Amino acid sequence: MGKPIIKHINRLMLDPNNYRFIDNKDYRKVEDENISNPRIQVRTFNLLTGKNQENISDLIKSFKANGILNDPIQVKELPEGNYLVVEGNRRTAALKYLYKEFQESKDVGRLAESDFKSLEVVLISDENPIEHLITMGIHHIGGKRKWSPVNQAQLIKDLIQVYGMSEMEVCNSLGITKHNLRRSLRTLAFIEKYKNSDFGDQFETNMFSVFEEITKNTKMKAWLEWNEQMMSSENSINEERLFQWISKEETVEEDELGEEKEIIREPIITKSHEIRELSKFIDDPQAVDQMEDSRSIIEAFALSDAVGESRLKSAMSSIVKEVNTAFQFSEYLKSEDYSQIEILKNKLDSLIPSSNSNAVVASGSFIRQYFQEISSHYSSIEINNYKKLNNTFLHKIGKVNIIAGGNNTGKTSLLEAIYLQSNLNDINALIELERIRGNFGLEISSSWIDEIFQNKIDIDSKFNGTECALEIDFIETKESIDKSNYVKTISCEALVYNDSFDSKMHLYANREPVLLYDEVKKLCNAALSSPFRNTPKLLERAHNKSIEDQYLPKIIDFIRTYIDTKIEKIELTTIDNVKRFMVKSSDQEKSLDLAQFGEGVQRVFEIGLLMGYCRNGVLCIDEVDSAIHKDLLIPFTGFIQNLADEFNVQVFLSTHSKECIDAFVLNDYPDDDLMAYAMTEIEGSIVSKFLEGNELKSLVNSINIDIR
Known part of the structure; x- marks a missing residue:
């Protein structure tokens, strides 16, 4: 990859075009001939270090305590005997800061003068810029010190559009999944449209999750008339309205004396979960108008049919919970109770769709198949992560598939992964697997779920000729919920082609989990x-x-x-x-x-x-x-x-x-x-x-x- 060379810290130039700067408002692209300009280097140093060195404080402490560890900085040659830092800009900035401290006779811990004047770096060839980008991507997309999502997406886009890499080559090089890659590109494309709009100067990095939710939400994409090939919305009127909702607005109003004054209205939408709420009534013009007038999603939601849907989901959840309770204490049933149960049974039967419907009742909710017709099944399955399976592939699949092997070779895990992928965003399928595996009764405790589910589940497949994906993660939610006895959240995202179906389950100690979803889909009937x-x-x-x-x-x-x-x-x-x-x-x-x-x-x-x-x-x-x-x-x-x-x-x-x-x-x-x-x-x-x-x-x- 390169040869070690010894250089003075002053000969190392910080990269002003580093991808970590792209989302910064002060970022300006710098041509190669200007990189060594002292003014440019000072600006880059300030961007890297942050206010009071807050961005490199961890590295300063580490260098003082441990000296320079064996993690060489990678550089490429510039004119006039200088070297551009390709990988290790934060470390270089920290060493530059400490060298200044050393020159002022301040404490630099275990570092000595030779560490700054005879610093070993690795000189890499300038012939293949793709290698440089991939090196950065490995460190800052899949590594511990991640860039912001905007900057990650920009690097992925450049590898494909500027350097001509295929999607699969980028996925393999950076260790990311195809649906994550496409989601990043889709989100970045919509962000760029926003930046080119009248509100573009308001974009901030923390808005990425809002745009990400918009471009993966099926209802929002339909409302925007999203064109997946062009990665762009085709309904410019709705797009403009949406940009207004996520932006500050300047308006002029008259006060009590009739004098005009400028008013700045805060955005209606600032969080990704508010996009999910919006999607529930986006097709209700009256509710949308109410949201614009009141600048309140809550008031619009209350006006829409979504309230009825929410109450139905709540009722279904209560029915499931109370029926489970009735089973547990069924020995106390009396003869007069049976007639009441029969009446309830008949009412519930009337809710079930006719037999020719593709809806089935499972886990207390109606789950519909994504495909109306299935002409082919799985043609490939890639289990990126599930239990002990990592990057396990089935690339040629028949009607009947024998999975052979000795004990503890992942046979059962493979079957479970296929079952989960078939059930898409039905979190209950995941819970049911472990409920049965652990021989639990009708319920399984949140603490047990928390203990057994620690690692992310990531599965890609091709079903019925369509690319599909499933990603289940175990996170601490950032949503505003009751955090008393809160344990964690199971977050499930399923993709079929470019349609996204999400669901979440908040887990609590000593109380029922809370399941949240807009709709639950499955690929097909499946059983294990x-x-x-x-x-x-x-x-x-x-x-x-x-x-x-x-x-x-x-x-x-x-x-x-x-x-x-x-x-x-x-x-x-x-x-x-x-x-x-x-x-x-x-x-x-x-x-x-x-x-x-x-x-x-x-x-x-x-x-x-x-x-x-x-x-x-x-x-x-x-x-x-x-x-x-x-x-x-x-x-x-x-x-x-x-x-x-x-x-x-x-x-x-x-x-x-x-x-x-x-x-x-x-x-x-x-x-x-x-x-x-x-x-x-x-x-x-x-x-x-x-x-x-x-x-x-x-x-x-x-x-x-x-x-x-």
């Missing part, structure tokens, strides 16, 4: 089946669908043919207010609970139900061979492939059994759309290698290959 997790409510819904779509007999026929010839039917019944699956067998006078039959029967029944439930969607099956006798593996794997085709379900299933893997290629079912992945850990990272079904079949038949 595991022999180690009990999901009775999911199976109830799946059973109801099997009756409606009339595929239950197919499952019973398979069980009767390959497992137990005496089983005639399996029905869901209610006994003592508890729903149970009861089995009618030809050798028993009374029906028996399904739990009294072998685990193999239960496992096949569950997977069969879920295959139909996930029609046109995704089913993840953990340890698919668990409780399945080895003699049943060949017909059972064929049954899975057959149902996947019939119901158009993409299946991801994990196993550590060679017999199970072999069964898929020995069951005589066509393997054109079968894929097998082997998960292994190499130098602390989980990687996946794949074989297509027909190739796997050939290798199993010829050399009895073991891909695990």
Whole structure:
């Protein structure tokens, strides 16, 4: 990258065009021939150090305490024997400050005169400016000392537009995701439009989050008639109104004496969460006019239909909470209570959409699919960060996908990541995973959630030919909320193409979490089946669908043919207010609970139900061979492939059994759309290698290959 050289601190010129200055009002681009100008250097020094050296105080303390550490400053050559600092401008500014202190005989700690006069730096070539930008980006976009979001976005834009790098090259070089890259570019483009407007001189760095929220909010983008290709709004009238709302306004009003005086009105909107509130009534002209007249989002919200929606969400949340309480104390129910429950049940049933709707009821809210039609499923999945999976890729995906590998190689985590991506911004899907994993009852405490969720979740994929992303972070909210017993906030953002869907859950100790969202979307029907997790409510819904779509007999026929010839039917019944699956067998006078039959029967029944439930969607099956006798593996794997085709379900299933893997290629079912992945850990990272079904079949038949 460069060669070490020894130079005096005075020969190092601070970079006046450093990206950290771009958002500063005093920034002016400086040509190379003027960089060494003393006046320019003084201005740059002042920008870097800040008032009373507040921007470099941490470095001053470090240098005094530790001396110069092994983190060389990178420079490139300038005329007249000077050197431009490419990386390490803050460190250089701190050393310049301390050198002045040394010359004035002030305390500089462990530093000596030689540290300033014989400073080792690294001279890098000026032939490849991209390397310089990437070096800065690594330090200040993904590193600890981050630039402001505006400056980060500007560097990303320059790498693409000035230096011709592709989006993927920038993502790989800087260690950022594609949806973060595009979000930065989209936000920066809208900021530049604002800067070119009549209000442009009012832009400040802390406004970035407001513009970011505007350009990712689906309703706001529709109102602005956002053109994603041009990264620009096409409704200039609405754009102008929006710029007025986020800016100060100067107006002239008459006082009591009839004299005119200038009045400055503060912006209506100053916070990103206010954009989310605005989006709830942006299509209500009367409410928008009220906001402009009163300069109050609260008054406009109260006038709009959004109030009704808010009250509905609050009511739904209360229903969920109180129903859970009723379950916990159900032993106190009396006969007169049942008639009241029946009346409530009928009222709730009337709220559920008809069966031909693409809305489903889950976790107390209506969740709609993003796609009206699904012609293809996942074609690629990139798990950037989930539990122990980092940069784990599936780039060639079939209808049925075998995930093989030894213990602790991330198989289950991979299935969970796919399940979460399928549920987009439904935070309840994340909570449900851990509720079932930890064998909690109907509720899981906020303190437990806080303990298990520490690291950001970041997943990219391509589904139905469309780029998708999911980002879940665990933050301390900056919103104005009741902070008593507050723990943290789960922030979830899902993107499908360029539509963004957000939700948040505020966690509190000793009180119910608060879930906030405008709308919840999912990619498709999805479920996760595991022999180690009990999901009775999911199976109830799946059973109801099997009756409606009339595929239950197919499952019973398979069980009767390959497992137990005496089983005639399996029905869901209610006994003592508890729903149970009861089995009618030809050798028993009374029906028996399904739990009294072998685990193999239960496992096949569950997977069969879920295959139909996930029609046109995704089913993840953990340890698919668990409780399945080895003699049943060949017909059972064929049954899975057959149902996947019939119901158009993409299946991801994990196993550590060679017999199970072999069964898929020995069951005589066509393997054109079968894929097998082997998960292994190499130098602390989980990687996946794949074989297509027909190739796997050939290798199993010829050399009895073991891909695990």
